[in-house]
Amino acid sequence: MRTIRLLAPVVCVALAATACTDTDTPGPGAAAPNNPTATAAASSAAGSAPQGDSTPVSAKAVCAYLDGQLPTLKGIGSETGAMANLTVNLYSWYELQGPVPTGRQIDDQTRQECPATRTEVLKLAGMESFERL
Structure with missing residues (x-):
């Protein structure tokens, strides 16, 4: 009986320490996954900074993309929905093209x-500038 009384606090502390650790996060010495999809996803998440060898998207291409988005944005019917759609789709489109520019750069190109087209897209999304994205 005395052994159980001595072991009970040790077991409680051990269980509490185990419950507090995050088992989903690899430790500092864990190797990176050998999974091309995971590696590509991690690379694209960090891909918002312009790369040294990347070419920025032309103003003509941006405008053509925005022209194609107008029917979708008009069909959404709310400024908040249009802004959300524009934010996600424009960012995704830019990631496929190359470096993602700042809102100011998009404003300059579209002006x-x-x-x-710029005025109509911004009006549908309830914005004054692409800097809000």
């Missing part, structure tokens, strides 16, 4: 190349 020069397609001011009417």
Whole structure:
């Protein structure tokens, strides 16, 4: 009986320590997964910074993409929904093209190349600038 009384606190402390550890997170010495999909996903998550050898998307291509998005944005019917759709789809489109520019860069390109499309897209999304994205 005395052994059980001495072991009970040790077992409780051991269980509490085990419950507090995060078993889903690999330890500091864990190797990176040997999974091309996981590696690609990790690379694309960090892919928002321009790469040294990447070419920025042309203003003409951005405007063509936004022109194609107008029917979808009009069909959504709410500014919040249109902004959410625009944010996700535009970012995803840019990631496929190359470096993702800042909102200011998108504003500059669209002001020069397609001011009417820019105005309509921003109005549908309830924004004054692409810097809000």
